[in-house]
Amino acid sequence: xxxxxxxxxxxxxxxxxxxxxxxxQDMNHEYMYWYRQDPGxxxxxxxxxxxxxxxxxxxxxxxYNVSRLKKQNFLLGLESAAPSxxxxxxxxxxxxxxxxxxxxxxxxxxxxxxxL
Amino acid sequence: RKEVEQDPGPFNVPEGATVAFNCTYSNSxxxxxFWYRQDCRKEPKLLMSVYSSGxxxxxFTAQLNRAxxxxxxxxxxxxxxxxxxxxxxxxxxSARQLTFGSGTQLTVLP
Numbered sequence: 001x002x003x004x005x006x007x008x009x010x011x012x013x014x015x016x017x018x019x020x021x022x023x024x025q026d027m028n029h030e031y032m033y034w035y036r037q038d039p040g041x042x043x044x045x046x047x048x049x050x051x052x053x054x055x056x057x058x059x060x061x062x063x064y065n066v067s068r069l070k071k072q073n074f075l076l077g078l079e080s081a082a083p084s085x086x087x088x089x090x091x092x093x094x095x096x097x098x099x100x101x102x103x104x105x106x107x108x109x110x111x112x113x114x115x116l
Numbered sequence: 117r118k119e120v121e122q123d124p125g126p127f128n129v130p131e132g133a134t135v136a137f138n139c140t141y142s143n144s145x146x147x148x149x150f151w152y153r154q155d156c157r158k159e160p161k162l163l164m165s166v167y168s169s170g171x172x173x174x175x176f177t178a179q180l181n182r183a184x185x186x187x188x189x190x191x192x193x194x195x196x197x198x199x200x201x202x203x204x205x206x207x208x209x210s211a212r213q214l215t216f217g218s219g220t221q222l223t224v225l226p
Binding site: 031033035040041042043044045048050056058059090092094103104105107108109110 | 120124148150157158159160161162165203207210211212213214215216217218219
């Protein structure tokens with residue numbers, strides 16, 4: 001099992017450019033999340049999804065859009081990148097049903113994005 | 117006020133020392149609590165869950181006080197490999213959203 005993977009690992013954008021970050025999980029998890037992590041601020045929830053075709057806003061959704069067309073994939077889009085979106089982006093997933101990993105979120109390795 | 121607050125440190129301790137981290141949370145509706153560990157430039161990983169009755173896993177002990185909205189993590193006999201950032205985390209909501217503290221940095225010195 002690869003767990004949670006993220007593409008790309010690094011990216012540099014110019015202000016105004018757009019891009020999509022891809023998150024994929026092979027654990028058949030229903031719930032998926034996108035976070036951003038800035039120095040000294042911990043992780044903050046951007047958007048999340050409780051199942052295929054559903055998405056919801058988290059704490060800091062402005063400037064981002066998401067889509068969950070397939071259960072295993074969760075895409076994060078930046079339509080017009082701004083320097084304030086320079087950050088490390090983490091994707092995570094967890095299961096809806098009970099079990100050992102019921103409350104644990106499994107994280108991908110992160111995408112380091114710089115917007116110039 | 118942040119929903120989950122931690123002392124950012126850094127904590128620099130010698131090998132073998134005992135170190136304690138504290139955390140407070142403001143959302144009384146939070147359902148569960150955790151400590152995650154994050155190594156430099158890596159993803160967070162679950163260290164342990166936190167229960168009111170206390171939770172011990174080897175050298176690590178976590179405690180929750182719901183009345184005070186206070187969470188703690190105790191590390192005994194520190195090892196060099198314990199050097200990392202420790203994140204205090206609260207779970208809430210039907211989608212089990214996590215709210216993270218800003219993290220406490222620990223460096224164990226030889």
